[in-house]
Amino acid sequence: MKNYALSITHSLQAKRAKLVSALRITHYILLLFLLASCVDVDEYPDTPNGNFEALWHIIDEHYCFFDYKAEAIGLNWDEVYQRYSKQFDSGMTEVQQFEVLTNMLSELRDGHVNLYSSFDVGRNWSWHENYPQNFADTLLRKYLGTDYKIATGMRYRILDDNIGYIYCGSFANELGEGNLDDIMAYLMPCNGLIIDIRDNGGGMITSAEQFAARFTNKEILVGYMQHKTGKGHSQFSAMEEQRLKPSKGIRWQKRVAILTNRSVFSAANEFVKYMRCCPNVIVVGDKTGGGAGLPFSSELPNGWGVRFSACPMYDRDKQSTEFGIEPDYNVAITDADALQSKDTIIEFARKKLAE
Amino acid sequence: MILSSIHTPHSPRLYTPLHIGRGWGWVCLLFLFAIPSFAQEEEPFVQKTSTNMIGVGRSELLDTYLSPEKYHGTEIRYAFHSNKPLRWGKYLTQTMIHQGYFANTHNRADNNDELAGGYNFQYHVRYNWRPAQGLLVAAGGGPDLNIGYVYNTRNTNNPAQLKASLNLAPSAMVRYDLPTRHFTFRFGYEVMAPLIGVMFSPNYGQSYYEIFNEGNKDHNVIFTTIAKTPSLRQMLSVDIRHRRWSKTWIRLGYLGDYQQARVNHLKYHDYSHLFILGVTKGF
Numbered sequence: 001m002k003n004y005a006l007s008i009t010h011s012l013q014a015k016r017a018k019l020v021s022a023l024r025i026t027h028y029i030l031l032l033f034l035l036a037s038c039v040d041v042d043e044y045p046d047t048p049n050g051n052f053e054a055l056w057h058i059i060d061e062h063y064c065f066f067d068y069k070a071e072a073i074g075l076n077w078d079e080v081y082q083r084y085s086k087q088f089d090s091g092m093t094e095v096q097q098f099e100v101l102t103n104m105l106s107e108l109r110d111g112h113v114n115l116y117s118s119f120d121v122g123r124n125w126s127w128h129e130n131y132p133q134n135f136a137d138t139l140l141r142k143y144l145g146t147d148y149k150i151a152t153g154m155r156y157r158i159l160d161d162n163i164g165y166i167y168c169g170s171f172a173n174e175l176g177e178g179n180l181d182d183i184m185a186y187l188m189p190c191n192g193l194i195i196d197i198r199d200n201g202g203g204m205i206t207s208a209e210q211f212a213a214r215f216t217n218k219e220i221l222v223g224y225m226q227h228k229t230g231k232g233h234s235q236f237s238a239m240e241e242q243r244l245k246p247s248k249g250i251r252w253q254k255r256v257a258i259l260t261n262r263s264v265f266s267a268a269n270e271f272v273k274y275m276r277c278c279p280n281v282i283v284v285g286d287k288t289g290g291g292a293g294l295p296f297s298s299e300l301p302n303g304w305g306v307r308f309s310a311c312p313m314y315d316r317d318k319q320s321t322e323f324g325i326e327p328d329y330n331v332a333i334t335d336a337d338a339l340q341s342k343d344t345i346i347e348f349a350r351k352k353l354a355e
Numbered sequence: 356m357i358l359s360s361i362h363t364p365h366s367p368r369l370y371t372p373l374h375i376g377r378g379w380g381w382v383c384l385l386f387l388f389a390i391p392s393f394a395q396e397e398e399p400f401v402q403k404t405s406t407n408m409i410g411v412g413r414s415e416l417l418d419t420y421l422s423p424e425k426y427h428g429t430e431i432r433y434a435f436h437s438n439k440p441l442r443w444g445k446y447l448t449q450t451m452i453h454q455g456y457f458a459n460t461h462n463r464a465d466n467n468d469e470l471a472g473g474y475n476f477q478y479h480v481r482y483n484w485r486p487a488q489g490l491l492v493a494a495g496g497g498p499d500l501n502i503g504y505v506y507n508t509r510n511t512n513n514p515a516q517l518k519a520s521l522n523l524a525p526s527a528m529v530r531y532d533l534p535t536r537h538f539t540f541r542f543g544y545e546v547m548a549p550l551i552g553v554m555f556s557p558n559y560g561q562s563y564y565e566i567f568n569e570g571n572k573d574h575n576v577i578f579t580t581i582a583k584t585p586s587l588r589q590m591l592s593v594d595i596r597h598r599r600w601s602k603t604w605i606r607l608g609y610l611g612d613y614q615q616a617r618v619n620h621l622k623y624h625d626y627s628h629l630f631i632l633g634v635t636k637g638f
Contacts, residue, residue, distance in 0.1 A: 037585060039615035039624045041423060046463060058423065062560060118466075206568065225569065228560030230620050237558065240571040294562055297510035299422050303464025305509055310560050 046301040048092045049085075055101055055115075055306060056081050058298045064312045065110065065293060066233040068320050073109060077233075080107050098122060098304075105306075110322075111265055112295040116305035127289045127324070128262040134286045134333050135198040135261050139343040140167065149186065152179035156187065163350050164190035168211070171203030171267040175210045177249050184214060184250035192353030193252060194346065195275075196259040202266025202291065212274035213247035215256060215281065220244050222277045223270075224314040225294075239318065244274050255280045257349035260327055264288040272325050273315050283327040284349045290324040401448050401483050401491065402602075403439035408633030410434065410610050414458040415626040416469050418516050420557060421507040426469040428460030430627050432610070439638075441480065448493065450526075452477040456627070471625065473503020473518060477547065479526045489532040496525035499549050501614075505625075512562055516623075520579070522552030541594035541604065548587045552579050559620045577618050584616045594635055602637030 044054040060077055069075040084104045088097070098115065102122030105113050115122030143165065148157040152175045156166040164187035187193060212222075224239040258275050260283055269288045275281045293309025300306065315321055329348065337344040414430035434454040441447040454475040461468055481495030503518035526547035533540045557566060558573045565571040577583070592608030612627040 039417075039585065039617045039622050041417060041419065041425075041622060043423070043425065043463075054423065064560065205564065225565060225571070227558060227562065227565060227573070229558050229573070231559075235559075237561070237573050240565070240569065242569065294512055294564065296513045296560070296562070297507070299424055299462065299467065299509075301424065301463060303462060303466040305467075307511060310512070311562050311565065 044301050048088045048090060048097050051097060051300045051302050051304070052085065052088045052101065052104075054300050055104070056084075058300075058306060059105070059108070059113075059308055060233075061231040062228065062296065062298070062310055063108065063113075063308050064228055064236075064310055065108070065320075065322055068312070068322060069108065072323065075107065075109075080104060094302075095119070101304075108308075110293070110309055111289060111291050112293050112307060112309045114305075114307045116307070127291075128265070131262040131286065132332060133199075133261065133263070134345060135263070136333070136338065136343070139333070139338065139341060139346075140196075142341045143343065143346060149183075151183055152176040154183065156183055158187065158190055159194075159350065161350060161354065162189070162191050163353055164193040165196065165346075166193065167196045169197075169200055171200065171205075171207040171211075171271070173207065174204065175207050177210070177247070180211070180214060180247075181249045184252060187252075188250075190254070192255040192257065194257050194259060194349050194353070196346070197264055197268050197271060198259055198261040198285065198345075199263045200265075200268035200271075201263060202268050202270075205267050205270055205294070208267045208271035208274065209244065210247070212244055212271055212278065214249065214251050215275060215278040216244055216246050217251060217253075218246060220277050221316050222274045223316055224318055225311060227311045236312075239314065242313070244277065255353050256282070257353055258283045259345050259349060260285040260288050260325075261345075262286050262289050262324075266291040269321060269325060270313065273313075273321055276325070277316055282329065282349075282352060283325070284329045284331055284352065285327050285345045286330065286332060287324040287326050288321075290322050292320055292322040400446055400485070401438070401440055401493075403638040404437070404635050405638075406434075406436040406606060406633050406635040408434045408436070408606060408610075408631045410456075410627075410629030410631040412610075412627060412629035414460055414471070414628075415624070416458065416460050416471055416505060417622060417624045418469075418505050419622045420516055421469065421505060421510060421513060422462070424462045426460035426462055428458055428468075430456055430458035430471075430629065432456035432627070432629055432631075434610070434631070434633075444482075446483045448481050448483055450477070450479040450481065450528075452479075458625075458627070468508045469505055470508065471503065471505045473501060476500045477524070477526075479524075479547070481526065481528065489534075491528075491530040493528040493530075494526070496523065496547075496550075498522070499524040499547065499552070512564065515563075516557075517555060517563075520549075520552055520554035520584070522549030522579070522584070524549040537598055539596045539598070541596070543592045543594065543608075544589070545592075546587065546589040548581065549579075549584060550581050552584070553577065554579050554584065554616065554618065556616070556618045556621060574619055579616070579618065583618055584614075586614045586616075588612050590631070592631070604635040604637070606631065606633035606635055608633075 044050040087100050098117050102115050106124040111127055148155050154166050154168050159165050222244045223242040225242055226237045226239045229235045229237050269291050292313045294311035295307045296310035298306050331345050331348045333344045410432040416426040436452050438450045441449050458471040477499045479495050479497040481493035483493045499522040501520045506515040524547045528545045530543040554577055590610045592606050594604035594606045596604045608631045610629040610631045615624040
């Protein structure tokens, strides 16, 4: 009996020890978790000053062209902070806040930088508003007529000198490969091709790639791309190659003239960058508007959205195209031609393709 | 002499007749062990159970790749837990957990939404103890797999975040049965925390276009420890069984799921606080 009582005691002690071990394991799990701490952020208050601080820091930590624009236009974001922080006080109205914040963002001179509220879109469009338009819908209608064809968002026809003409006004939608095959097949008998992308504000980079792929028979280097790896102005990844692969559909083999103006921006600017690497291509018109930063989105405490350039893209010579691409032939629409319903840029391109 | 004293909720306590003479003692032992072995199989140390639960509650999302703002809203979740003894270890059990959830959250200004959803699978092997009557303690661990997404309805080139991770996670469970005249109350607490693993994340300012269209990888598969991903899942529950319900329990409880990550200079957290209602079936 004494032995039995001892064995019971030992058994209870063993069980107590196991319970303590189990509780210890649980305790260590929770302790490890607590020591590792919460992953959190300090949110800015929803006040005029809070929204200003939030916007300045979003741009400071994510915008990708500080080094480039410090060199190109003398931009100093810290100096911008000093100048604009004094303009905010708790008595400002929403409209006043929006105006001052937009003015601050305009210092970046970037068409990919916008502030979105329920009543307006803050923007800086000086990259095209400060220059002649070099494009007119009334002139375009003279060349297209009324019996032009429409496919995958493009308008196209054969001009009377057997030059094919395509107007591509946007890359906002995905292009249909079958549609592009039909366009190429229809224009195949032409001596040359004009691709008019004036006033094309961009859209999907993949659509620009899709279209450009019709103009190369082999894979070619067309540029470079990188992204930020941290909050510092100069923290970037290595430059990765952008390569254009030939389309598996019908590819154009003859000469091409791309028509551009200052409103050619973003994905359309990328299209020009790709096409300059393809054979038998000339660019005619005005310098493009640029826009070489893939934009990301964010927001302020008051719910206003903000867009900014986040991933910089470069041409094949590793040069930035943020402020535009110069044409091969700088041509502007003259008043005299316009009065005669002639588009000087189209006429120049037709003559070049006929040479 | 064999002294058998396996304590389970159902099996009787057995005593050896040590004072009887050796020969008669052996006959009596045979007699005592033979009849019970023909009349009744040995009960498992831990019963096999499966539990289906639905949870509703609050969710808080933070993903600095999408927005510096925290989003708050409602989450619904379905969870299935199965717990059964392992054949190759009397005190070992395997627990499998499948969870699916969806959350609809809003920013401070209530003018934008983030939608989140995902699936979680856990497999735990635990060692069980019964240190006291009605008390079950288990500890162990196993893999924890997560696949999900967070989608910001307003963003342009960074509209969504893919969530994918695989971890090794220790886990523990404590359960206490309190029988009354008509009901049995089973109080339970389970906890698990991922210790080490791997997860997917874009780099700080990297676009998904670069990763998936261009094939440019940059620290996208990251080895993690609890320091980088301090996360925890816990459930506090009470299962209730009426004496006439045989092996069916109704479960009420709280499920807290706190997932966090700080990688590639990005911060992420998903805090879920859910009231759960479920049914547990024993086998």
